[in-house]
Amino acid sequence: MTNKPNINEQQLLELAGLIYKHCGLNYTNNLFTLEPKVMRRLSELQLSCTDYIPYLKKNPGEWELLTQHITINETYFFREEAQFDELARILETYPVKGEIKIWSAACSTGEEPYSIGMTAQSIMPRLKQSVRIIGSDINQRVLKVAAEGYYPKSSLCFRRTSPEQIERFFDAEHNGYRVKPAVRDMTQFRRANLLDPSQLEPIGPVDIIFCRNVLIYFDDQTIDRIIQNFYDMLQPGGYLFLGHAESIRGMGKGFETIKSNQAFYYRKGVGNHGQVRGTHCG
Ligand SMILES: C[S@@+](CC[C@H](N)C(=O)[O-])C[C@H]1O[C@@H](n2cnc3c(N)ncnc32)[C@H](O)[C@@H]1O
Numbered sequence: 001m002t003n004k005p006n007i008n009e010q011q012l013l014e015l016a017g018l019i020y021k022h023c024g025l026n027y028t029n030n031l032f033t034l035e036p037k038v039m040r041r042l043s044e045l046q047l048s049c050t051d052y053i054p055y056l057k058k059n060p061g062e063w064e065l066l067t068q069h070i071t072i073n074e075t076y077f078f079r080e081e082a083q084f085d086e087l088a089r090i091l092e093t094y095p096v097k098g099e100i101k102i103w104s105a106a107c108s109t110g111e112e113p114y115s116i117g118m119t120a121q122s123i124m125p126r127l128k129q130s131v132r133i134i135g136s137d138i139n140q141r142v143l144k145v146a147a148e149g150y151y152p153k154s155s156l157c158f159r160r161t162s163p164e165q166i167e168r169f170f171d172a173e174h175n176g177y178r179v180k181p182a183v184r185d186m187t188q189f190r191r192a193n194l195l196d197p198s199q200l201e202p203i204g205p206v207d208i209i210f211c212r213n214v215l216i217y218f219d220d221q222t223i224d225r226i227i228q229n230f231y232d233m234l235q236p237g238g239y240l241f242l243g244h245a246e247s248i249r250g251m252g253k254g255f256e257t258i259k260s261n262q263a264f265y266y267r268k269g270v271g272n273h274g275q276v277r278g279t280h281c282g
Contacts, residue, residue, distance in 0.1 A: 006048060006049070007035060007038065007039065007042070007048075007049040008049070009031065011049040011050065011053065012031045012034060012035060012038065012049070013028070013031065014053060015034070015038060015049070015052075015053060015056075016028045016031060016034055018053070018056065018057075019034075019066075019070060022063060022193075022195075023067065023071075023138055023193055023194075023195060024194065024195050024217075024218045024219075024222040024226075025070060025071070025217050025218070026217065026218060026219045026222070027070070034070070037069045037070050038052075038066075038069070038070075040069055041065065041066055041069045064139075064140055067138055067139050068139055068140075068141045071138065071139050071142075072217070073108040073109060073139065073142050074108075074213075075107075075108040075109060075111045075112060075157065075213070076111050076156060076157045076158070076159050076160055076161075077111045077114065077115050077118075077157055077158060077160060077161045077165070078115050078118075078160045078161060078165070079111070079112065079115070079160065079212070079213075080212065080243070080244055080263070081160060082261055082262040082263035083212075083241050083263045083265065084115060084116075084119045085261060085263070086260055086261065086263045086265060087116065087119050087208070087241070088119050088122065088123050090208065090239055091119070091120055091123060091127060091131065092123055092126050092127065092128075094129075094207065095237070096128050096129055097129065098129055098130070099129055099130045099131070099132055100129055100130070100131050100132070100207045100208065101132050101133075101134070101205075101206045101207050101208075102116055102131060102132070102133045102134070102206065102207065102208040102209075102210070103133075103134050103136070103203055103204075103206040103208070103209050103210070103233075104116060104133065104134070104135045104136070104210045104211075105136060105192075105194060105209055105210065105211035105214075105230075106136070106137055106138075106194065106211055106212075106213075106214035107135035107136060107137050107142075107143075107146060107189070108137055108139075108142045108146070109142045109145040109146050109151075109157070110135055110142075110143075110145065110146025110147070110149060110179075110187075110189070111151075111157050112135070112210055112212065113133045113134075113135035113146070113187050113189075113210075114149065114169075114179050114183055114184075114187065116131075116133050116210065117131070117133055117179075117183035117184075117186045117187050118165065118168075118169045118183055120186065121168075121169065121182060121183055122168075130186075131186055132186060132188075133186050133187040133188070134187075134188050134189075134190065134203055134206070135187060135188070135189045135190075136189065136190050136191065136192035136203065137189075137191065137192070138191065138192070138193045138194070140191055143189045143190075143191060146189050147189050148178075149178055149179035149183075149184050150173065150176055150177070150178045150179075151176050151177055151178075152175055152176040153175050153176050153177065154175070155176070158177075169183055190202075190203070194211075194214070194226050194229070195222070195225065195226070197229060200229055200233060203233065204232070204233035204234075205233055205234070205235050206233055206234060206235065206238065207234070207235050207238045207239070208238060208239045208240075208241070209230050209233070209234060209238070209239070209240045209241065210241045211226070211230065211240070211241070211242060212241060212242055212243035212246070213243040213245075213246070214243075215242060215243070215246040216243065216245055216246055220249065223248075223249060224249075227248045227249075231254060231255070231268060234268045235268070236268060236269065236270045237267065237268060237269075237270045238267070238268050239265055239266065239267050239268075240255065240265060240266040240267075240268070241265045241266075242265070242266075244264075248266060254268060254269045255267065255268055255269070256268075256269065
């Protein structure tokens with residue numbers, strides 16, 4: 001029989017503070033949702049919370065395992081499809097320079113970067129340049145799934161994928177589907193914490209950023225830092241896609257807001273060259 005680890009509010013609060021500092025996830029006002037996640041990790045280690053905090057501080061590798069418990073990795077192919085229609089339009093008209101580099105900045109198990117690749121494939125005859133996609137996430141476990149590119153048929157990740165899309169972009173394998181090599185070959189994965197500029201630097205500069213359904217877990221101060229990083233990493237005239245419940249908060253980041261066909265997204269000004277200016281609606 002295993003002992004059930006105990007945990008008190010003070011310890012949880014301290015842990016929430018460490019998590020916030022490490023990756024921006026803000027559980028400070030949501031201790032009740034943090035508790036079961038931490039309890040699972042404590043049970044695996046058979047440690048009490050009193051022992052766990054010093055253990056975490058002494059073992060930087062433990063962050064990776066804790067992260068696997070505290071991140072929410074829900075995703076699916078062609079999520080917010082109108083944005084992919086816009087992406088297709090942007091790819092066709094983007095100034096020709098040989099390669100368009102697209103970063104899926106919190107890519108989870110890979111459905112978002114692969115949907116980007118499938119969108120590029122679907123306009124291939126009209127695409128005048130190559131497309132390279134980088135998917136990154138803080139959680140190594142989801143990145144491993146992403147790199148495999150294999151998804152069980154029963155997975156909810158296909159909830160918005162049509163039979164035609166399955167036929168065109170996947171190979172049937174056992175009880176699931178594997179993303180076709182043509183799309184996988186466009187896509188690379190790497191671990192990167194959005195709060196750590198030294199981990200982001202090797203990814204940039206990029207032409208288009210997708211960072212969807214992750215800013216909702218951050219507070220305003222963290223969002224400001226991340227948007228500033230995105231601004232710095234984007235090429236002039238580059239595009240930023242956020243989730244439908246997220247925004248750059250109108251805080252003046254030199255982005256133009258574009259609303260088109262039920263999608264909204266942002267474009268970095270062409271002449272700003274790193275200078276932060278006011279946001280306006282296009
Ligand atoms: C809900 S998923 C969103 C996946 C995809 N972008 C989508 O919209 O379908 C959020 C992802 O953000 C990642 N994440 C959370 N904090 C992060 C951080 N500080 N740096 C990088 N990724 C982070 C999580 O691991 C998780 O996979």
